[in-house]
Amino acid sequence: xxxxxxxxxxxxxxxxxxxxxxxxxxxxxxxxxxxxxxxxxxxxxxxxxxxxxxxxxxxxxxxxxxxxxxxxxxxxxxxxxxxxxxxxxxxxxxxxxxxxxxxxxxxxxxxxxxxxxxxxxxxxxxxxxxxxxxxxxxxxxxxxxxxxxxxxxxxxxxxxxxxxxxxxxxxxxxxxxxxxxxxxxxxxxxxxxxxxxxxxxxxxxxxxxxxxxxxxxxxxxxxxxxxxxxxxxxxxxxxxxxxxxxxxxxx
Amino acid sequence: xxxxxxxxxxxxxxxxxxxxxxxxxxxxxxxxxxxxxxxxxxxxxxxxxxxxxxxxxxxxxxxxxxxxxxxxxxxxxxxxxxxxxxxxxxxxxxxxxxxxxxxxxxxxxxxxxxxxxxxxxxxxxxxxxxxxxxxxxxxxxxxxxxxxxxxxxxxxxxxxxxxxxxxxxxxxxxxxxxxxxxxxxxxx
Numbered sequence: 001x002x003x004x005x006x007x008x009x010x011x012x013x014x015x016x017x018x019x020x021x022x023x024x025x026x027x028x029x030x031x032x033x034x035x036x037x038x039x040x041x042x043x044x045x046x047x048x049x050x051x052x053x054x055x056x057x058x059x060x061x062x063x064x065x066x067x068x069x070x071x072x073x074x075x076x077x078x079x080x081x082x083x084x085x086x087x088x089x090x091x092x093x094x095x096x097x098x099x100x101x102x103x104x105x106x107x108x109x110x111x112x113x114x115x116x117x118x119x120x121x122x123x124x125x126x127x128x129x130x131x132x133x134x135x136x137x138x139x140x141x142x143x144x145x146x147x148x149x150x151x152x153x154x155x156x157x158x159x160x161x162x163x164x165x166x167x168x169x170x171x172x173x174x175x176x177x178x179x180x181x182x183x184x185x186x187x188x189x190x191x192x193x194x195x196x197x198x199x200x201x202x203x204x205x206x207x208x209x210x211x212x213x214x215x216x217x218x219x220x221x222x223x224x225x226x227x228x229x230x231x232x233x234x235x236x237x238x239x240x241x242x243x244x245x246x247x248x249x250x251x
Numbered sequence: 252x253x254x255x256x257x258x259x260x261x262x263x264x265x266x267x268x269x270x271x272x273x274x275x276x277x278x279x280x281x282x283x284x285x286x287x288x289x290x291x292x293x294x295x296x297x298x299x300x301x302x303x304x305x306x307x308x309x310x311x312x313x314x315x316x317x318x319x320x321x322x323x324x325x326x327x328x329x330x331x332x333x334x335x336x337x338x339x340x341x342x343x344x345x346x347x348x349x350x351x352x353x354x355x356x357x358x359x360x361x362x363x364x365x366x367x368x369x370x371x372x373x374x375x376x377x378x379x380x381x382x383x384x385x386x387x388x389x390x391x392x393x394x395x396x397x398x399x400x401x402x403x404x405x406x407x408x409x410x411x412x413x414x415x416x417x418x419x420x421x422x423x424x425x426x427x428x429x430x431x432x433x434x435x436x437x438x439x
Contacts, residue, residue, distance in 0.1 A: 010284075014281050029257060030257050
């Protein structure tokens with residue numbers, strides 16, 4: 001082979017090697033990223049990043065009012081709930097049974113109902129010997145509101161649909177997400193991007209695309225998303241749904 | 252996100268110095284591969300000719316084969332002798348070690364070049380830490396990306412040094428063949 005020809009061929013080969021190595025390195029890094037967070041952003045996926053949502057604000061305000069009203073009859077100092085700042089998982093909430101254990105109900109018929117419930121559930125030892133009376137109405141209100149930690153200091157939560165607001169399914173999802181999203185004031189001003197997935201059974205799953213700079217907010221968000229996993233979502237028509245959502249705690 | 256997006260995303264976050272460092276290291280990598288492939292095959296071919304010539308001399312031939320460098324050298328000068336054989340040997344050594352200097356330079360300097368790019372990137376990452384209320388979550392990826400330049404430098408150095416040693420060995424083999432031929436010729 002002629003030396004000149006060999007020179008040119010080796011040049012071409014070296015460039016080819018360079019490109020191959022370059023692509024291999026890029027693919028390696030891409031694969032590493034994908035294993036860290038498995039998510040796919042479809043073109044259809046909905047960007048959610050609310051700034052104002054008046055409809056939902058009203059709900060939150062109503063909830064707050066109701067909480068205040070329900071707190072008034074409870075005068076027992078021992079049962080004052082300490083203010084908690086930071087994230088709380090739904091599991092370690094203040095026991096509702098203890099909260100409203102001292103409420104007296106005037107009607108006899110209600111007393112009977114309370115007794116029957118007492119038998120079925122095992123009350124905590126410190127209440128033994130006491131007359132534990134539960135007001136059904138208070139329980140119902142709390143159940144409806146689905147707020148378990150009444151003393152939680154709330155920041156304004158925000159989830160906003162940029163696209164897909166007309167979609168009734170998506171609006172249902174936003175409603176559920178917004179309903180339970182109660183970030184603490186400590187994490188206010190932070191934002192995180194999450195890819196949520198709802199399978200054909202209505203099971204919820206998520207992948208956090210990027211976290212916020214606040215660790216408190218991130219912790220709260222993860223706890224909240226884990227909590228959402230226990231919830232049933234409306235079943236998507238197309239079998240599986242992936243939505244990109246911005247979770248934000250406003251100042 | 253595809254590969255191009257990953258690459259463009261990295262470039263958009265890198266400083267101009269880091270990009271320059273990476274471009275330089277890329278050039279180094281292309282050139283060292285070019286030098287190695289060209290020199291390796293040309294030396295291999297040359298060694299093959301010298302081997303045939305040596306074998307023919309050992310078999311009893313009075314002159315080296317026409318493809319041998321000694322034969323060409325003697326033909327050009329028109330004489331034969333110890334001094335001329337030494338001269339031809341030095342000329343062949345010079346030709347055989349072409350490109351080795353560049354490989355040596357690339358092997359020793361590319362880690363430093365990569366390190367330079369990393370230091371600049373880390374400086375920028377720390378300046379970002381000073382200006383904004385960035386947490387470790389923000390700084391850690393920036394430092395991780397800064398280390399790409401060092402990794403690239405070391406990667407290039409590994410190849411450059413290995414190629415240098417390979418070609419040095421090939422050159423040594425070639426000169427050995429020429430030396431053996433000249434010794435055989437002069438002993439006759």
